[in-house]
Amino acid sequence: xxxxxxxxxxxxxxxxxxxxxxxxxxxxxxxxxxxxxxxxxxxxxxxxxxxxxxxxxxxxxxxxxxxxxxxxxxxxxxxxxxxxxxxxxxxxxxxxxxxxxxxxxxxxxxxxxxxxxxxxxxxxxxxxxxxxxxxxxxxxxxxxxxxxxxxxxxxxxxxxxxxxxxxxxxxxxxxxxxxxxxxxxxxxxxxxxxxxxxxxxxxxxxxxxxxxxxxxxxxxxxxxxxxxxxxxxxxxxxxxxxxxxxxxxxxxxx
Amino acid sequence: xxxxxxxxxxxxxxxxxxxxxxxxxxxxxxxxxxxxxxxxxxxxxxxxxxxxxxxxxxxxxxxxxxxxxxxxxxxxxxxxxxxxxxxxxxxxxxxxxxxxxxxxxxxxxxxxxxxxxxxxxxxxxxxxxxxxxxxxxxxxxxxxxxxxxxxxxxxxxxxxxxxxxxxxxxxxxxxxxxxxxxxxxxxxxxxxxxxxxxxxxxxxxxxxxxxxxxxxxxxxxxxxxxxx
Numbered sequence: 121x122x123x124x125x126x127x128x129x130x131x132x133x134x135x136x137x138x139x140x141x142x143x144x145x146x147x148x149x150x151x152x153x154x155x156x157x158x159x160x161x162x163x164x165x166x167x168x169x170x171x172x173x174x175x176x177x178x179x180x181x182x183x184x185x186x187x188x189x190x191x192x193x194x195x196x197x198x199x200x201x202x203x204x205x206x207x208x209x210x211x212x213x214x215x216x217x218x219x220x221x222x223x224x225x226x227x228x229x230x231x232x233x234x235x236x237x238x239x240x241x242x243x244x245x246x247x248x249x250x251x252x253x254x255x256x257x258x259x260x261x262x263x264x265x266x267x268x269x270x271x272x273x274x275x276x277x278x279x280x281x282x283x284x285x286x287x288x289x290x291x292x293x294x295x296x297x298x299x300x301x302x303x304x305x306x307x308x309x310x311x312x313x314x315x316x317x318x319x320x321x322x323x324x325x326x327x328x329x330x331x332x333x334x335x336x337x338x339x340x341x342x343x344x345x346x347x348x349x350x351x352x353x354x355x356x357x358x359x360x361x362x363x364x365x366x367x368x369x370x371x372x373x374x
Numbered sequence: 375x376x377x378x379x380x381x382x383x384x385x386x387x388x389x390x391x392x393x394x395x396x397x398x399x400x401x402x403x404x405x406x407x408x409x410x411x412x413x414x415x416x417x418x419x420x421x422x423x424x425x426x427x428x429x430x431x432x433x434x435x436x437x438x439x440x441x442x443x444x445x446x447x448x449x450x451x452x453x454x455x456x457x458x459x460x461x462x463x464x465x466x467x468x469x470x471x472x473x474x475x476x477x478x479x480x481x482x483x484x485x486x487x488x489x490x491x492x493x494x495x496x497x498x499x500x501x502x503x504x505x506x507x508x509x510x511x512x513x514x515x516x517x518x519x520x521x522x523x524x525x526x527x528x529x530x531x532x533x534x535x536x537x538x539x540x541x542x543x544x545x546x547x548x549x550x551x552x553x554x555x556x557x558x559x560x561x562x563x564x565x566x567x568x569x570x571x572x573x574x575x576x577x578x579x580x581x582x583x584x585x586x587x588x589x590x591x592x593x594x595x596x597x598x599x600x601x602x
Contacts, residue, residue: 150494151491151493151494153442153444154443154444154488154489154490154491155489203440204431204434204435204440204441204445204449205431205435205449207430207431208427208428208430208431212427217427218427218456218459219455219456219458219459219460220459221455221458221459221501222427222452222455222456222458222459222460224455225448225451225452225455225498226428226452228448228452229431229445229448229449229451229452232442232444232445232448233440233445235444236442236444236445270497271497271498271500271501274493274494274497274498275497275498277494278444278494
């Protein structure tokens with residue numbers, strides 16, 4: 121068999137020297153995970169946050185190509201992908217039958233499972249770990265729904281602080297257009313329909329996304345995201361991400 | 375983040391029973407429930423680890439040994455939160471006597487023994503109210519072990535704490551693991567006002583004592599079901 125795997129899209133990436141990343145110490149936001157030594161986490165954790173339609177998966181796919189072309193091994197992680205509970209979580213969200221605290225803890229379980237089985241092993245192995253959403257989305261969703269911030273920070277004290285967090289900012293009006301262009305409908309949860317803001321899904325979507333953006337602004341203050349204007353052309357956005365990642369790989373300059 | 379569970383002001387009453395596996399607490403709480411039912415009281419019984427929504431994930435995690443101390447803790451917290459939000463609080467608000475076979479103290483003891491930081495676990499459960507009465511059934515390890523084994527042929531993986539790799543022998547592992555849990559229970563006993571019941575005794579004297587304490591602390595007739 122000599123058939124080559126066809127890649128959907130071939131981009132020209134200039135010949136790059138392989139850059140050996142500068143090791144930087146990792147830390148956990150809180151107590152971390154029992155028995156995990158943060159010193160052993162030699163990989164880099166790169167998080168891309170943003171609403172549905174903000175271009176997260178497109179940007180991540182481009183980053184993976186670029187990183188691999190530059191000689192880095194990558195791993196991709198995201199929410200609702202755990203072996204442990206993703207199926208049950210999917211069922212539960214389809215029915216909207218869980219209480220808020222329950223749903224929050226269910227997501228936390230899913231995150232913890234991914235953390236221990238995918239993120240931490242990849243970081244130990246020295247990989248570039250690209251996370252399609254991280255604890256901030258989970259926290260913002262819960263904050264919009266009135267859960268206590270201190271309680272959430274305690275729960276997510278298990279998470280390692282990423283090396284860089286990008287928040288792709290796109291206005292709610294633009295998000296509507298992108299969601300319709302993609303699948304001609306708005307998602308129940310991304311519209312915050314459980315909150316009873318409005319029985320009109322369009323209005324609810326706009327208001328919910330405004331509230332989410334507001335929570336992200338607040339979280340930005342404590343967690344220091346890089347806010348990226350996601351309304352620009354895809355390549356321009358990616359160039360900005362690449363430049364920031366390059367400086368992360370180079371490590372703190374003396 | 376250290377917050378003791380807060381007192382509730384719901385019209386109902388919350389009674390929790392705690393103890394090691396095999397301490398006989400489930401028998402005791404069952405008899406307590408029957409006693410209340412026969413008096414025509416509004417009573418509801420809730421068991422640890424029984425939320426239907428979360429159950430398939432928990433049992434999958436357990437049977438495939440997918441759980442780590444952190445996910446073990448979080449999945450049980452999810453289960454508890456589901457029962458708490460959908461059953462316990464609404465029933466307490468409706469003026470029921472709610473009996474819980476295991477409550478947050480089970481999580482405090484087990485998760486800490488598994489290596490989770492105490493303040494983290496306490497923080498997760500800080501939405502749960504303090505019970506009006508908590509009974510702790512204190513049995514010797516050998517008594518517990520025998521009670522478990524008289525009911526079924528083998529110890530379960532997690533109840534023996536086999537995930538902690540304390541010993542390759544399940545019986546030895548059980549002794550070490552349950553011994554550590556007992557220490558945790560005893561350490562929080564005073565803070566949370568446990569009524570400690572000597573569970574090495576036979577069933578009847580324990581039940582007599584439990585009923586006596588309940589009667590003294592809760593005005594039972596005021597929880598009578600409305601006549602139909």
